[in-house]
Structure formats: C-alpha cells, structure tokens
Amino acid sequence: MNNLLRSVKPHIGKYTLSVAVLWLAYAVLTMIPSNQTALDRYSISAVQLAMIRVSILLPHLLIWVAAALAYAHFKKYYQLIVDSPEASGFRKITQGLLFLLLVAIVPTILKLEIAFNPDDLEVLKTMRITVNYISLGLYFGAFYFFWQASKDFLQTLEPVATRKSGGKIIAAVFILAAAYVWAVFNNATRTVSNDPLVKPTYFLSDPLILLTIVAPYIVMWMLGMFAIANLQTYSKLVKGVIYKRAFKYVSIGMAVIIGLLIPLQFVTQLGSFFGHTSLAVILAVIYVIFIALALGYIYIARGAKELTAIERI
Amino acid sequence: MIIYYDKIIEITSDYLGPAANRFVNRQISSHLHKSPEELGRSDVHKLAIRIRSGLVVLTRDEQAVNEAYQRIMALGDSDIHKTKWIESN
Numbered sequence: 001m002n003n004l005l006r007s008v009k010p011h012i013g014k015y016t017l018s019v020a021v022l023w024l025a026y027a028v029l030t031m032i033p034s035n036q037t038a039l040d041r042y043s044i045s046a047v048q049l050a051m052i053r054v055s056i057l058l059p060h061l062l063i064w065v066a067a068a069l070a071y072a073h074f075k076k077y078y079q080l081i082v083d084s085p086e087a088s089g090f091r092k093i094t095q096g097l098l099f100l101l102l103v104a105i106v107p108t109i110l111k112l113e114i115a116f117n118p119d120d121l122e123v124l125k126t127m128r129i130t131v132n133y134i135s136l137g138l139y140f141g142a143f144y145f146f147w148q149a150s151k152d153f154l155q156t157l158e159p160v161a162t163r164k165s166g167g168k169i170i171a172a173v174f175i176l177a178a179a180y181v182w183a184v185f186n187n188a189t190r191t192v193s194n195d196p197l198v199k200p201t202y203f204l205s206d207p208l209i210l211l212t213i214v215a216p217y218i219v220m221w222m223l224g225m226f227a228i229a230n231l232q233t234y235s236k237l238v239k240g241v242i243y244k245r246a247f248k249y250v251s252i253g254m255a256v257i258i259g260l261l262i263p264l265q266f267v268t269q270l271g272s273f274f275g276h277t278s279l280a281v282i283l284a285v286i287y288v289i290f291i292a293l294a295l296g297y298i299y300i301a302r303g304a305k306e307l308t309a310i311e312r313i
Numbered sequence: 314m315i316i317y318y319d320k321i322i323e324i325t326s327d328y329l330g331p332a333a334n335r336f337v338n339r340q341i342s343s344h345l346h347k348s349p350e351e352l353g354r355s356d357v358h359k360l361a362i363r364i365r366s367g368l369v370v371l372t373r374d375e376q377a378v379n380e381a382y383q384r385i386m387a388l389g390d391s392d393i394h395k396t397k398w399i400e401s402n
Contacts, residue, residue: 086331156331240330242372310332313339313367 012072019068023061026109030057033115042279055283059290060108066297067104071097073304080311089152096145103138107131125203132202140220146254147223150230157237169225177218184214187269198275201268217265224258249303256296317357317388318349324384328368328377340364357389
C-alpha cells in the first residue's frame, strides 16, 4: 500500500505540470497573431490587445490546472480502492473528469487555427463545426460517466437506494429544453451572420442543429441532473460521519460543475450580445464562469484528497 | 475471533462508512501483525488505541473520536460470547 502511495504521489505533480506547460505553449501561440478587427473595434493599441489576451489566458490556466488536479486526485484515490465495491463508481467519475479536462483544453487549442486565419471563412466554418462537435462529444461522455457512477454508488448502499426525484428532474429538463430550443432558434446568427462583428454560432442548417446539437445537449443535461440527484442521495444515506463529510465535497463540486455547464450553453447563444457589448462585460462574464468552475473542481479535488487520507492511515 | 472483528467493523463503519473495512484491516495487519481471524479479546484495547490515533488525524470532531474509542474499548471489557448468547435468547 505504501509503495502504491509513493508511486502515485508524483503523478499529480506531473499532470498539473504537463497542463501548465501546455498552457504556456498555447499562451505563446495566442499572442502571435494580430487582430486588426479587435484593434479597430475597441480602439486599442497592440500592447493593450496583448494585455487583454493575457487577462483572458489566466482564467484558462486556472481551469486547466483545477480540472487536472481534480482528475489526478480522483485517479489516485481510485487506484487505492480498486478492489472495493464502490471502486466502479469512482472509476467512472475519474473517466468523466478526464473528459472534462479534455473539453477544457482541446477545443481551446483548436480555436487557434481561427486566430491565425481570422478572415478565412472556410477555416472559421470548419473549425467552429469541429469544435462544437468535439465539445459536445466530450461533454456528453463526461455527463454519461457521472450518471453511471452515481447509479453505481446507490447500488453499494444497504438496502440499495433509489432516487425519488425523477418526476421533478424530468419536469426541470422539459422546462430547460423548451428554453434552450427557444434561445437557439431565436439566435439570428445561428447559421449565418451579416454582422462582421458576430460569427455564426453553428454554421449548420436548422434540422442539423436540432438533431445533432440541441437534442444531445438536452439528453446530456438530463443525465447530469440525474447524476446530481443520485450523488446527493448517496451523500445523505452513506454511513460514516467522516466518510460522508469527505464525499460531500465531491457531490457539491459535481453539482457546481454540472450545474454551471448547463447555462453555459445558453451563453453561447448570445453571440450578437457579446459582439456589441463592452470588453469589460465580456471579461466579467468569462471570469465569473471560469472562477466558479475552478471552485467546483477544487471542491472535487479536496473531497478526493480527504477520501485518500482515510486510506493512508 | 471473527466476532470481535465484525463488531469493530460495525462500530468503525459509523465513522468511516465503506472505508471502515480497509481501515481496520490495515490497523490489524500493520500494528497487531495479525489477520482478522486471529483477533482476540486481548487485542481489542490495543486496536481501539490504534483506531483512535487514526481517527484523530482524520477529523477534528473529538466527540466522535472519543465515542468510537469508548465503544471499541467496551468490546474488550465485555464477554462478547455471553452478550451474543443473551441477544439470541
């Protein structure tokens, strides 16, 4: 056991260092291309644009490192309890966290292609579609694993527990779905845009948007809300005051992450608003969302650390 | 004796939940150098002290720690076979 603890401990540092180095490379590449459109629109100098870019890069670093920490700590804990009844649930949460780490990094890096070719509509279209589908796939995978993990946890309770809030969740998803469909199809720039300051959100026809974007996101939100409800139920019913306290950090962190990723999709429909609003508002929105997400990941990491502490004694 | 082991697991589960089994097994093997089957009444007090030392590291709730300790110590003070005979009759 001690050998295992010694062998996994350095891996947490390796994950966070790798992510930090990747961010550094991304940051350098971000600073290279000039953006005359932004310079003209905000009436700023190239130096000011560089400073603004740095201020947007920092929240990315925060999220990447926080997500990497959450994944690394969970992986470490799972490796310690791999033969236990609850191992399956922790393995699936670890897999889900890996998907969230990838969705924080991969689309952001892919968008560099757009930054280097800001006036090439074909590049913009290809990358926007690619990034949207990659993000959707990774988010869906993460939420699916979280839902499966939450069911596995309930199965380990004696007697086996079931969630009683299914009706309320379905109702909430129905309301969210209606609001989301309304928001998407009232987004005038969802397929094309005549406004040079606003790029189309999807570059897809309405049937494709409905079937391949909207519908999967609605299903994903349902899985996510079921996962939150199941984890809350498990957190309440599991025995052990010390274990319960540690797991509570995990369930709160998961609720924050899943809960924030849902309204994030509504924010992506506000292209016209962000295209014409001030830089301060854009930065404020970015910072609020990223800091809240980072806090969610930090809660998850803390929960995993406290659960690991039990296994170290 | 597996009876003492089962009772200690039952008590420790109230504090460590699903991790109780692994925690107690580690204390028995690392500090008493025994297997759970070999655990006897004479080992219970030593194990109680070990478990208390572990719980002190995991929580600031002194009341819970002392409560767990007292409950396990009481096992070592009582004749568990007599208690089980009374319970079953």
